[in-house]
Each structure stands twice: as C-alpha cells, then as structure tokens.
Amino acid sequence: xxxxxxxxxxxxxxxxxxxxxxxxxxxxxxxxxxxxxxxxxxxxxxxxxxxxxxxxxxxxxxxxxxxxxxxxxxxxxxxxxxxxxxxxxxxxxxxxxxxxxxxxxxxxxxxxxxxxxxxxxxxxxxxxxxxxxxxxxxxxxxxxxxxxxxxxxxxxxxxxxxxxxxxxxxxxxxxxxxxxxxx
Amino acid sequence: xxxxxxxxxxxxxxxxxxxxxxxxxxxxxxxxxxxxxxxxxxxxxxxxxxxxxxxxxxxxxxxxxxxxxxxxxxxxxxxxxxxxxxxxxxxxxxxxxxxxxxxxxxxxxxxxxxxxxxxxxxxxxxxxxxxxxxxxxxxxxxxxxxxxxxxxxxxxxxxxxxxxxxxxxxxxxxxxxxxxxxx
Numbered sequence: 001x002x003x004x005x006x007x008x009x010x011x012x013x014x015x016x017x018x019x020x021x022x023x024x025x026x027x028x029x030x031x032x033x034x035x036x037x038x039x040x041x042x043x044x045x046x047x048x049x050x051x052x053x054x055x056x057x058x059x060x061x062x063x064x065x066x067x068x069x070x071x072x073x074x075x076x077x078x079x080x081x082x083x084x085x086x087x088x089x090x091x092x093x094x095x096x097x098x099x100x101x102x103x104x105x106x107x108x109x110x111x112x113x114x115x116x117x118x119x120x121x122x123x124x125x126x127x128x129x130x131x132x133x134x135x136x137x138x139x140x141x142x143x144x145x146x147x148x149x150x151x152x153x154x155x156x157x158x159x160x161x162x163x164x165x166x167x168x169x170x171x172x173x174x175x176x177x178x179x180x181x182x183x
Numbered sequence: 184x185x186x187x188x189x190x191x192x193x194x195x196x197x198x199x200x201x202x203x204x205x206x207x208x209x210x211x212x213x214x215x216x217x218x219x220x221x222x223x224x225x226x227x228x229x230x231x232x233x234x235x236x237x238x239x240x241x242x243x244x245x246x247x248x249x250x251x252x253x254x255x256x257x258x259x260x261x262x263x264x265x266x267x268x269x270x271x272x273x274x275x276x277x278x279x280x281x282x283x284x285x286x287x288x289x290x291x292x293x294x295x296x297x298x299x300x301x302x303x304x305x306x307x308x309x310x311x312x313x314x315x316x317x318x319x320x321x322x323x324x325x326x327x328x329x330x331x332x333x334x335x336x337x338x339x340x341x342x343x344x345x346x347x348x349x350x351x352x353x354x355x356x357x358x359x360x361x362x363x364x365x366x
Binding site: 004005007013014016017018019021023024026028034035036037038039063064065066067071073108109110111112113114115116117118119120121122139140142154157158160163164165166168169172173175176177180 | 187188190196197199200201202204206207209211217218219220221222246247248249250254256291292293294295296297298299300301302303304305322323325337340341343346347348349351352355356358359360363
C-alpha cells in the first residue's frame, strides 16, 4: 500500500528553534500532486513515570505557552542531541526537573506525538528507587512538583483535567501493566 | 506562575495546509526575550475506539508520510470546521474510514498532542452498537481494516508495534475504564 502514495519532493519552509516546517509534495495514484504539511522534530524526546516508594507518582506543573495555561505532566524533555540514549535523557530530565535520581529505570512505551504530520517520538520509562537530590532547572524553566496517587491521576484524566497525550498514555499504560491486578 | 513568562509577540512564519507555524517571542522574568516555536492546528480533531459486539476493537492501517511507514491506529480525523461537534466528527470519521455507523457514542478522554509547541486537541469517544454500512474514503485516503482483541492491542503497544500517541492513550484509557475489572 505504501506504493500508492509517493513523496516526490520535500521543501523546507521554515527553520524554527527545535522544529523544522516542510511542505511535502505527494504524488497520488492518479498522478495528481498535492501538498502535505510535515513538521520535523530535530531531537526526539524522553519522558518518565516517577514512582515513589509508596506508589504515588511525582508530577510536574508548568506553564505551557502553546495552550496558554498550566499543565500537569510527567517529567519529560528533548534529547541533548540525536545520539543521546533516551534512557539517559529520561533520567537526566527527571533529575533536572524534580531533583530525584532514579535507582532503576524500566522501558514502558514509545509514542509518536502526531503521526499525521510530525515525526517526534517520545520513549517513556518507569523510574523507581528514587533518591532525593537537588532540582536544577534550566534557566527559563519554572516547575512545581506534586505527588499524586495513581487513582487520582486516572480520575483527573477521565475528568479532562489532565490532557497531555504523553502523560495520559504513560499513566494509563503504567496502570495497566503494573497496577491492574491490584485495583 | 503564568506571570513569570510572558508572550510579547507571535509572528506567522509559514501557513501550511492544515498547520500554521509561528515564532513566539517570550519575555523571561529577567527581561530577556527568547524565541519559541508554536504550531497551530487550524481545526482540532476527534478519534474513536470502535468496539465490536464481541469486545474486539476495529483498527485502521494506513501509510503515514511523517513516519515513512504504515501504522495501526484508531479511526480519527480533523474536524470539517472549527464549529463541528467532535462527537459528530468522530462518528463521521468512523463511518468514512470503516463503513460502520455507531449506535452509541460515549466520551472517553481529551488529548493535547504535543503541549510543548502545538495546540492540537483530539476528543476521543467510544463507539458501540456498530452497524455495518459502506466505507467512503476521501479521494486520497487508503485504509485497510483489522479487528483485534483488546489484549492483543495492549501486547502490541508494550512491544512497540503500536506507537501513535492518541491510539496508545485511547486504548489504555478504554481498558482501564471498561475492562480492568474483568482482566
């Protein structure tokens, strides 16, 4: 089926800070060429579900300009460069944003943020055996921490209070994998 | 906390087919102005978890140019316009992509695709009492259908074979809400 639609050109329209915007010229099976948007994320990203000793989850509150409001999310961030291992990136972002260092990191899921037009991926890990350290945020990063029970997070997701796709996918995938039997 | 970072300008850099790319000029608490990418999705979207009578889920396979490969996803699509009710959009996309008309639609979750730079939202519904009809794809839409058990979908998500964020979030949220007790 891949052969039915063919990309015949990709033109860079604008180079952003972390994203590049392209127009893809797609040839359809009838020969007609149409334009599709393509957003390239330069680095890829990692995220982490940080599980405290009592089973509660460490979440971050931050202002998100794209939504013009605060969000509740799992810790996450872009890789320093395309060669950075996502497990190392996830542990680094966890420590930078929360001050906690993970004793153990297990792979949970990989996400593609918006497959219709974007190539960004996010590898999600579960962090355990958390050791408190020192939060060291980026110069222009402003984050508040909150520890919440898993059931509260699920309730808030179904209530529409938590909508960030990586957070919803990660929390629900974590619950199904590790907590369903006990719920 | 919202007041610590302030957007002082938003400049349209490129107008795509469904996305607009902006540079946001953000004033930091120390007065310095930095540039952030902002991608505006013009329409918003809806998606649907279509549940067959036997509990299996109706999935769509399609070629995704942004990833250069086929994906397995739940049916979804952009709204016809910003006034379209997402429940109507979800039912419409379900019928267009699969030929099935839902007898019942229940709201499941709302997702924001990529909160760091994108304002796209996706309202996700659960469709039941599906009545077979006629698939009527858009002219340049090529989709194959597959019905899969929920457990198979979860296994394939954890194996990294299904990565689309809306699909992972929706399937996991559906399982937690409706199937956990019986699993």
